[in-house]
Amino acid sequence: MRTGHEIREAIARKQTSALEVVEQALESAGRLETELHAYIRLLPERARIKAREIDAAVTRGDKLGPLAGVPIAVKDIFTVAGEIATAGSKILENFRSPYSATVVEKLERAGAVIIGKTNMDEFAMGSSCENSAFFPTRNPWDVTRVPGGSSGGSAATVGAGTVPIGLGTDTGGSIREPASFCNIVGVKPTYGRVSRFGMIAFASSLDQAGPMTADVRDAAQTLEVIAGFDEFDSTSVDVPVSDYTAALRDDLSGVRVGIVAEFEAEIGASDPALAALYKAAYADLERLGATLVEVHLPHARYGLATYYLIAPAECSSNLARYDGARYGRRVQNGGDVFEMFERTRAAGFGDEVKRRIILGTYALSAGYYDAYYVRAQKIRTLIKRDFDTSFAACDVIACPAVSCAPFELGQKMQDPVSMYLMDYFTIPMSLAGIPALSVPAGYVTGLPVGLQIVAPAFEEARMLGIAHAYEAATGHARRREPPLAGAAR
Amino acid sequence: MSTKVANAAATDYEPVIGLEVHVELKTNSKMFCGCRNEFGAEPNSLVCPICLGFPGTLPVINRKAVEYLCKTGLALGCSIAAHSKFDRKNYFYPDMPKNYQISQYDMPLTTGGSVTLPSGKRVRLNRIHLEEDTGKNVHAGGRMAGAEYTLIDYNRAGVPLMEIVTEPDLSSPDEAEAYLVQLKAVLSALGVSDVKMHEGSLRCDANVSIRPAGSSALGTKAEVKNMNSFRSVVSALEYEIARQKASLAAGERIVQETRNWDEARKLTYSTRSKEQAHDYRYFPDPDLVPLSLEPATLERWRAELPELPLAKRGRFMESYGLSDYDATILSADIPTAVFFEAVVAASGEPKAAANWMLNDVPRALEKHGLTIESTRMKPGQLAELIKLVKSGTISGKAAKEICEAMVADGEDPQAVIAQRGLAQVSDEAAIAKLVDEALAANPDSIASYKAGKTKALEFVVGQVMKASRGKANVEIVRAALIKRLE
Ligand SMILES: [Zn+2]
Numbered sequence: 001m002r003t004g005h006e007i008r009e010a011i012a013r014k015q016t017s018a019l020e021v022v023e024q025a026l027e028s029a030g031r032l033e034t035e036l037h038a039y040i041r042l043l044p045e046r047a048r049i050k051a052r053e054i055d056a057a058v059t060r061g062d063k064l065g066p067l068a069g070v071p072i073a074v075k076d077i078f079t080v081a082g083e084i085a086t087a088g089s090k091i092l093e094n095f096r097s098p099y100s101a102t103v104v105e106k107l108e109r110a111g112a113v114i115i116g117k118t119n120m121d122e123f124a125m126g127s128s129c130e131n132s133a134f135f136p137t138r139n140p141w142d143v144t145r146v147p148g149g150s151s152g153g154s155a156a157t158v159g160a161g162t163v164p165i166g167l168g169t170d171t172g173g174s175i176r177e178p179a180s181f182c183n184i185v186g187v188k189p190t191y192g193r194v195s196r197f198g199m200i201a202f203a204s205s206l207d208q209a210g211p212m213t214a215d216v217r218d219a220a221q222t223l224e225v226i227a228g229f230d231e232f233d234s235t236s237v238d239v240p241v242s243d244y245t246a247a248l249r250d251d252l253s254g255v256r257v258g259i260v261a262e263f264e265a266e267i268g269a270s271d272p273a274l275a276a277l278y279k280a281a282y283a284d285l286e287r288l289g290a291t292l293v294e295v296h297l298p299h300a301r302y303g304l305a306t307y308y309l310i311a312p313a314e315c316s317s318n319l320a321r322y323d324g325a326r327y328g329r330r331v332q333n334g335g336d337v338f339e340m341f342e343r344t345r346a347a348g349f350g351d352e353v354k355r356r357i358i359l360g361t362y363a364l365s366a367g368y369y370d371a372y373y374v375r376a377q378k379i380r381t382l383i384k385r386d387f388d389t390s391f392a393a394c395d396v397i398a399c400p401a402v403s404c405a406p407f408e409l410g411q412k413m414q415d416p417v418s419m420y421l422m423d424y425f426t427i428p429m430s431l432a433g434i435p436a437l438s439v440p441a442g443y444v445t446g447l448p449v450g451l452q453i454v455a456p457a458f459e460e461a462r463m464l465g466i467a468h469a470y471e472a473a474t475g476h477a478r479r480r481e482p483p484l485a486g487a488a489r
Numbered sequence: 490m491s492t493k494v495a496n497a498a499a500t501d502y503e504p505v506i507g508l509e510v511h512v513e514l515k516t517n518s519k520m521f522c523g524c525r526n527e528f529g530a531e532p533n534s535l536v537c538p539i540c541l542g543f544p545g546t547l548p549v550i551n552r553k554a555v556e557y558l559c560k561t562g563l564a565l566g567c568s569i570a571a572h573s574k575f576d577r578k579n580y581f582y583p584d585m586p587k588n589y590q591i592s593q594y595d596m597p598l599t600t601g602g603s604v605t606l607p608s609g610k611r612v613r614l615n616r617i618h619l620e621e622d623t624g625k626n627v628h629a630g631g632r633m634a635g636a637e638y639t640l641i642d643y644n645r646a647g648v649p650l651m652e653i654v655t656e657p658d659l660s661s662p663d664e665a666e667a668y669l670v671q672l673k674a675v676l677s678a679l680g681v682s683d684v685k686m687h688e689g690s691l692r693c694d695a696n697v698s699i700r701p702a703g704s705s706a707l708g709t710k711a712e713v714k715n716m717n718s719f720r721s722v723v724s725a726l727e728y729e730i731a732r733q734k735a736s737l738a739a740g741e742r743i744v745q746e747t748r749n750w751d752e753a754r755k756l757t758y759s760t761r762s763k764e765q766a767h768d769y770r771y772f773p774d775p776d777l778v779p780l781s782l783e784p785a786t787l788e789r790w791r792a793e794l795p796e797l798p799l800a801k802r803g804r805f806m807e808s809y810g811l812s813d814y815d816a817t818i819l820s821a822d823i824p825t826a827v828f829f830e831a832v833v834a835a836s837g838e839p840k841a842a843a844n845w846m847l848n849d850v851p852r853a854l855e856k857h858g859l860t861i862e863s864t865r866m867k868p869g870q871l872a873e874l875i876k877l878v879k880s881g882t883i884s885g886k887a888a889k890e891i892c893e894a895m896v897a898d899g900e901d902p903q904a905v906i907a908q909r910g911l912a913q914v915s916d917e918a919a920i921a922k923l924v925d926e927a928l929a930a931n932p933d934s935i936a937s938y939k940a941g942k943t944k945a946l947e948f949v950v951g952q953v954m955k956a957s958r959g960k961a962n963v964e965i966v967r968a969a970l971i972k973r974l975e
Contacts, residue, residue: 079545092544099538101545200544204775233547234777314775317579320588321542325641328544337583337639364579364770373772 018054018069025071068111091348101198118153148178173426180450191433192237195230203311220244247461253289258394295390309376316360506659521548540647542586554649567602592620662726809839831868853896865899
């Protein structure tokens with residue numbers, strides 16, 4: 001048993017119990033933790049209570065939710081009522097949330113059992129999980145390497161097979177890059193498709209929650225559960241949620257797949273081995289019946305610069321609330337309330353967070369606002385238009401999810417820009433607010449790499465359907481096991 | 490004395506005043522969350538994760554607040570923006586849970602419009618925008634700097650706040666007060682706010698500068714804050730204008746700064762705040778989508794507007810023959826206007842009704858700590874009282890006593906008259922008897938009267954009234970006395 005849908009079936013058929021599944025997941029998580037460091041906190045008691053509720057429902061013969069009894073791991077950026085939510089930061093290390101995120105409520109209502117809160121780059125700022133204020137998470141494929149970030153903990157625990165489903169967030173690639181690095185499926189939905197209420201904000205106009213799963217079917221099922229309008233999030237969009245699992249398909253006849261000329265030139269020059277792997281992936285799509293068409297994203301090269309103005313600008317304001325007055329960490333050594341704010345923030349935030357707050361504060365300052373923030377918004381519009389133009393010629397875009405295979409811990413920590421470049425292929429979609437996913441595409445020197453599939457806004461069903469056909473035909477993830485495997489499968 | 494100073498002293502200056510009025514909207518819930526919007530509750534009892542700015546929370550716009558602001562704009566002839574947006578005003582302050590305030594920067598809900606004063610002057614409005622109120626800080630020791638500790642009450646944090654900004658159109662402290670009175674009247678007619686300055690639901694800051702009389706240039710302005718009543722607005726403005734004149738006369742420059750009004754010391758002082766150094770880093774709030782208003786919605790709101798104070802004043806003058814002054818006062822407060830019109834309807838005596846509503850009723854209300862809404866007196870009772878005076882059943886003096894009893898206890902006038910024996914005596918035989926007694930007791934006055942001293946007559950009238958314990962009809966007493974003496 002490896003996927004969420006298999007587990008749910010087995011529980012529904014009474015071949016196993018939710019409690020048994022949860023105990024296995026907890027055991028696996030605990031056993032791997034010394035090497036993997038995927039969890040900031042396990043929630044064994046809460047998990048057992050929920051599992052017993054599912055088992056009682058099975059015994060009574062109740063109608064079971066679509067994720068009944070499926071153990072899941074939730075990134076520590078989401079609030080769960082009564083539990084601590086740190087967002088990977090010291091400043092929230094003792095913050096116990098009085099309420100649950102909308103997505104958490106929806107998952108629990110669907111029967112999912114949260115076994116723990118996973119590690120992440122502080123406030124989701126990072127691409128390697130090394131910016132966690134607590135400890136770095138390792139890659140189950142090679143513990144000397146990073147799992148990607150910022151949703152590194154969820155990626156690592158799903159990649160290791162401890163749980164089939166993790167919940168992550170993606171602002172510029174924080175679901176897709178770690179999914180790629182850990183050989184799992186990671187979906188960033190359309191901006192507004194999933195409620196942000198209860199998801200601790202990094203950059204509000206970019207943040208989206210999404211599933212990180214063992215296979216495409218689990219991703220489709222999970223997205224179906226968490227998607228939808230939320231009256232508590234004004235930016236969530238009132239568009240009906242499709243039946244994503246029904247849209248899963250096995251061939252690609254009639255599908256036009258756009259290949260981005262600029263991206264191919266970029267990766268061909270920087271990493272020929274990786275470029276060859278992606279070429280093979282596009283050929284697989286063609287073999288399944290798809291037609292490849294060349295498309296252009298001329299403004300995508302400005303994506304990184306645009307992103308590093310908009311995201312820090314929003315975060316500089318979003319993170320202003322962490323001042324020690326109402327919750328979280330407080331550092332008070334005499335002095336007035338403003339001194340308390342300064343000391344709390346100086347001690348509570350890590351270097352990368354401080355770097356971005358300073359960047360964003362600068363970008364929004366009087367005299368610079370028009371030159372930086374306003375201009376960045378204009379480029380964002382141009383990037384969005386590039387996608388609109390491209391989608392006139394194709395149904396989905398296939399492109400690299402990452403610019404390299406998982407790298408070693410510490411390799412990029414002294415060079416923030418090389419770390420920022422990790423999101424080169426994922427940031428344009430975030431800026432355009434359109435859905436994109438990463439699906440396992442094979443291995444480079446034994447390390448996993450993902451293929452990115454991108455669709456127009458609210459066309460998640462199409463995107464998942466195509467990813468499913470590719471996954472079914474290639475089965476890259478099914479073919480190998482990571483050295484750090486979670487459980488007897 | 491240098492020439493420059495002498496010139497400055499010789500120059501005649503005129504003040505230029507603009508007001509920024511913050512009005513808390515009387516919605517059921519707060520601006521961006523479901524907490525109750527209420528004054529005077531236990532500290533931090535009206536809070537939730539959203540208005541406390543907890544991690545992960547998001548704001549949702551209160552449509553009622555938008556409606557209230559737009560109705561105010563429609564009533565004041567403002568143009569309502571079909572599209573507007575909310576922005577974040579970023580600065581650190583402990584009474585702000587998110588360390589930014591959601592406000593409107595460059596696309597306010599309304600622009601233009603005006604408030605017409607009873608004098609006929611139109612005070613132009615620059616804009617009205619919607620924002621959230623802050624909490625309240627209480628510093629041990631009074632000031633934040635060096636305070637031993639600071640307590641924060643977040644009940645007010647997130648209460649919908651409408652900021653109404655005028656053009657610098659006001660030319661005296663009295664005009665500023667007239668503007669506030671008129672604005673308050675409009676807002677209470679619309680029912681969008683409690684407009685209680687002492688509870689902070691209406692707050693006023695003033696931008697004040699002076700310039701040589703007749704000049705069209707604007708001088709350097711000071712922003713005056715912390716005024717807690719209409720009275721203190723007038724005093725603060727008077728002080729500030731005099732201060733600026735004195736500064737210029739002494740050859741000093743006016744500095745652009747924020748000054749607080751000190752009610753106890755009756756002066757303004759510089760806050761020496763770093764206000765000028767503040768860069769609020771406004772940017773569109775990415776948690777909220779732009780606000781669009783349908784023309785049909787605006788038309789519906791326009792149709793729902795009640796009669797406004799100035800229109801009501803005009804109608805009171807025209808239909809009831811009231812003076813400008815009386816009509817202004819009676820139309821300014823909606824409950825008073827409603828009560829007044831009910832008394833008129835029941836009595837058919839608008840002038841008498843106005844007199845009572847302007848004099849004895851407010852006096853009695855104040856004496857008993859009541860308001861026109863809390864008194865048990867009914868309009869029909871006051872109308873009855875007016876009829877009783879007109880028919881001569883009671884004297885004017887007795888009527889005042891009855892009025893107070895009615896205001897205090899809500900008793901019927903007839904009941905008070907019966908209880909206290911206040912019916913007027915108009916019986917001529919009974920009065921003639923009292924007159925005879927009075928004349929017998931005061932033979933001197935008869936002589937004085939006959940010697941041409943009319944004052945003596947009034948003395949005897951007074952004696953008769955005293956003997957009747959005020960119940961005798963004074964006109965009949967006077968007539969009887971003259972008849973007897975001639
Ligand atoms: Zn609230």
